[in-house]
Amino acid sequence: MQKQTQAIRIQTERSQHREHSVPLYLTSSFTFEDAEMGRSLFADEVEGNIYSRYSNPNVDEFIAKVCALEGAEQGLAFGSGMAAIFATFAGLLQSGDHVVASRALFGSAIQILGKIMPKWGITTTFVDGHDPDQWEAALQPNTKIFFCESPSNPGLELTDLTALSAIAQNHGVVLAVDNCFATPVVQNPIELGADLVMHSATKYMDGQGRVLGGVLVGRRELIEPIRFFARHTGPAMSPFNAWVLSKSLETLYVRMKDHCESALILAQKLEGHPALNAVHYPFLASHPQVELARQQMKWGGAILTIDVKGGFETVNELTQHLQIASISPNLGDTRTILTHPASTTHSKLSLADRAAVGITPGLVRIAVGLEAIEDLVEDFEQALAKVGVGVNA
Ligand SMILES: *Cc1c(COP(=O)(O)O)cnc(C)c1O
Numbered sequence: 001m002q003k004q005t006q007a008i009r010i011q012t013e014r015s016q017h018r019e020h021s022v023p024l025y026l027t028s029s030f031t032f033e034d035a036e037m038g039r040s041l042f043a044d045e046v047e048g049n050i051y052s053r054y055s056n057p058n059v060d061e062f063i064a065k066v067c068a069l070e071g072a073e074q075g076l077a078f079g080s081g082m083a084a085i086f087a088t089f090a091g092l093l094q095s096g097d098h099v100v101a102s103r104a105l106f107g108s109a110i111q112i113l114g115k116i117m118p119k120w121g122i123t124t125t126f127v128d129g130h131d132p133d134q135w136e137a138a139l140q141p142n143t144k145i146f147f148c149e150s151p152s153n154p155g156l157e158l159t160d161l162t163a164l165s166a167i168a169q170n171h172g173v174v175l176a177v178d179n180c181f182a183t184p185v186v187q188n189p190i191e192l193g194a195d196l197v198m199h200s201a202t203k204y205m206d207g208q209g210r211v212l213g214g215v216l217v218g219r220r221e222l223i224e225p226i227r228f229f230a231r232h233t234g235p236a237m238s239p240f241n242a243w244v245l246s247k248s249l250e251t252l253y254v255r256m257k258d259h260c261e262s263a264l265i266l267a268q269k270l271e272g273h274p275a276l277n278a279v280h281y282p283f284l285a286s287h288p289q290v291e292l293a294r295q296q297m298k299w300g301g302a303i304l305t306i307d308v309k310g311g312f313e314t315v316n317e318l319t320q321h322l323q324i325a326s327i328s329p330n331l332g333d334t335r336t337i338l339t340h341p342a343s344t345t346h347s348k349l350s351l352a353d354r355a356a357v358g359i360t361p362g363l364v365r366i367a368v369g370l371e372a373i374e375d376l377v378e379d380f381e382q383a384l385a386k387v388g389v390g391v392n393a
Helices: 003-009 035-042 057-070 081-092 107-120 132-137 161-170 220-233 239-249 252-270 290-296 311-321 351-356 373-386
Strands: 074-078 098-102 123-127 143-149 174-178 196-200 214-218 276-280 303-308 337-339 363-367
Touching: 003 057, 003 252, 057 074, 057 214, 057 239, 074 081, 074 220, 081 107, 081 143, 081 174, 081 196, 081 214, 081 220, 098 107, 107 123, 107 143, 123 132, 132 161, 143 161, 161 174, 214 220, 252 276, 252 303, 252 373, 303 311, 311 373
Parallel strands: 098 123, 098 143, 143 174, 174 196
Antiparallel strands: 074 214, 196 214, 276 303, 303 363, 337 363
């Protein structure tokens, strides 16, 4: 069965009312018929729900759908994308272990690896993710995990997942991929050899800017220790958010198709604009990794970046002239969102660290929404026509 169909048709339990859509199981705990049932559930002799920190029918349905979409054996859901990422490291690593990660990561992922994990003696070497040789050169005897985003936020840098998984396998290292930007509709890292895949479900999985969520899927033996960590430390997804997200997955395919089509058109229209130094989008012929993008991604994704001449001042003018796009740090919404990473999501990085991952002062991330593309093109063209007059940076 096609994944698109599975995302719509997979369902866990339904009640005696035979409801078509999944009901909301807004309950913190579940009851036992007798003490014996409680004992056998806690002893893992039978399967069943105990407490919503461990499992819940809405959360289970959401996880089952993501597993189907990613082609994964098992999964876990979390209160946010960052909880999924943190739990992966905390569940699998111990003091003295080492991680190799791309330097092109979401800001909070850099903070976890660079500032938080070292408190427990877990260290990270950051490399240029697009260069497989650097991953291999960074290996140490204690390296346990390779971690990357592809495409990366916000630099849209790709990692060759097939090449990286081959290196990881040769050295017994787990490859974990944050697949948030591509979504399982556009790219399936597990099919390219990754062991674990995580998502900020907050973004395209919800796709409508309502709830926070995170999800991790992959091989059973890797998920189990992370399940133990999550069960006892409590970063659980709420049943309500799972109910929202499970329904949203039914439209993920059509939404992504539209998002990606519009993003490509906008990128093509804006490329070469005199107010811009550059337009970056994985499926533009000018993207340095366009061939790799076409190999490992079905479409180019919903996000492009533009480098506005004149830096922050001009970017600020642009945000004042745009009529449609929202200015927000989020992405993955029906509404087009503009973000200036250097002053917001990546403002905690040094100038040099930002430069190393392509975050220039004028870089603007555009998460293209589901508005009519003609309206978006017109809005960006009218706003860009008004900015940076006389700028020749
Ligand atoms: C937003 C984002 C995250 C963090 O997810 P939250 O749900 O906000 O915790 C992680 N990785 C990427 C690539 C993101 O864009």
